[in-house]
Amino acid sequence: xxxxxxxxxxxxxxxxxxxxxxxxxxxxxxxxxxxxxxxxxxxxxxxxxxxxxxxxxxxxxxxxxxxxxxxxxxxxxxxxxxxxxxxxxxxxxxxxxxxxxxxxxxxxxxxxxxxxxxxxxxxxxxxxxxxxxxxxxxxxxxxxxxxxxxxxxxxxxxxxxxxxxxxxxxxxxxxxxxxxxxxxxxxxxxxxx
Ligand code: SF4
Numbered sequence: 681x682x683x684x685x686x687x688x689x690x691x692x693x694x695x696x697x698x699x700x701x702x703x704x705x706x707x708x709x710x711x712x713x714x715x716x717x718x719x720x721x722x723x724x725x726x727x728x729x730x731x732x733x734x735x736x737x738x739x740x741x742x743x744x745x746x747x748x749x750x751x752x753x754x755x756x757x758x759x760x761x762x763x764x765x766x767x768x769x770x771x772x773x774x775x776x777x778x779x780x781x782x783x784x785x786x787x788x789x790x791x792x793x794x795x796x797x798x799x800x801x802x803x804x805x806x807x808x809x810x811x812x813x814x815x816x817x818x819x820x821x822x823x824x825x826x827x828x829x830x831x832x833x834x835x836x837x838x839x840x841x842x843x844x845x846x847x848x849x850x851x852x853x854x855x856x857x858x859x860x861x862x863x864x865x866x867x868x869x870x871x872x873x
Contacts, residue, residue, distance in 0.1 A: 683865050684795045689755060696791050700784050703856075705759035706844035710862070713756060714839040715747045719831055727806075734820040735807035735828045743834030750833070753800055753862035757788065758844045763855045774855050778805055781857035785827060788861050797863035802835075803827035804857045830858055 684692070690707060697705065723730045723737050730736050740746055750756075761784050763777035782803050789801045807813065807826045814821050830837055837858055841848040850856050 684797075686755065689792070689795055689797065689863070692795055693757060693788065693791050696788070700787055701761050701780075702784065702788075703760045703762050703850070704844075704846040705757065706846055708756040708758060708840075708844060710751050710753060710756055712843050713747075713750060714836045714843065715743055715834045716836050717743050717834060719743075719834045719836055723831060729806035732815060733806045733813040734815045734823075735813075735826055736832045739815050740828050740832045746833035749800060750862055753798075753864045755792075755797070755861075755863040757792075757861045757863070758840060758846065759784075759788070759859050760846055760850075761857050761859070762850050763857070765853050765855055768853050768855060775805065775808075777855050778808075778857065781859065782827060785859040785861070788859070792861055792863040797865055800862040801827050802830045802833060802860040802862075804859070805829055806832075830860055835860075 694705075720737055720743055727736070731738065733739060741749070761781045763780065765773045765777065768774060785801055785803045789799050792799045806829055809822050809825060820826055830840075838848050840858070840860075846858075848856065
């Protein structure tokens with residue numbers, strides 16, 4: 681496949697957004713992604729999924745390893761979708777809106793891939809594909825479908841939003857979901873290895 685340059689990829693992705701419920705988006709460079717070990721500390725102290733899934737620490741690797749993985753991708757697309765809920769503090773209701781966001785993430789990943797780009801896609805919250813994650817006894821059952829959580833990579837999402845010029849929050853009972861697609865021309869998907 682003839683290489684589609686950065687301008688061509690961006691045009692292709694942006695044209696497709698007219699058909700997708702993306703609220704805001706931005707293109708960043710890999711150097712602009714704000715990594716911090718501090719995020720990992722929050723995962724460990726506050727998230728019950730930490731240590732229970734391939735999509736979370738330590739299954740995704742160290743923050744340094746995650747940073748190095750991202751460094752192989754010169755194209756960084758950040759976007760948000762939103763969902764209105766009755767009560768944003770109701771985790772069950774909030775998490776029920778995540779599937780629609782993940783579908784959008786996969787759609788955009790597909791656009792990168794059709795253009796011949798290898799991708800690394802990150803989404804929101806821990807993977808919930810299997811009733812019980814195979815971690816740590818066996819490899820991930822669906823590495824091509826699983827989307828690691830953005831925070832699991834040690835990325836500070838409020839800072840990412842600031843760098844991208846994207847609203848971190850959109851209202852009291854509006855859930856704002858962030859997604860990232862990283863790409864580079866050639867080869868197959870990185871998160872499906
Ligand atoms: S697809 Fe299954 S095994 Fe893989 S991270 Fe998700 S829940 Fe775990």
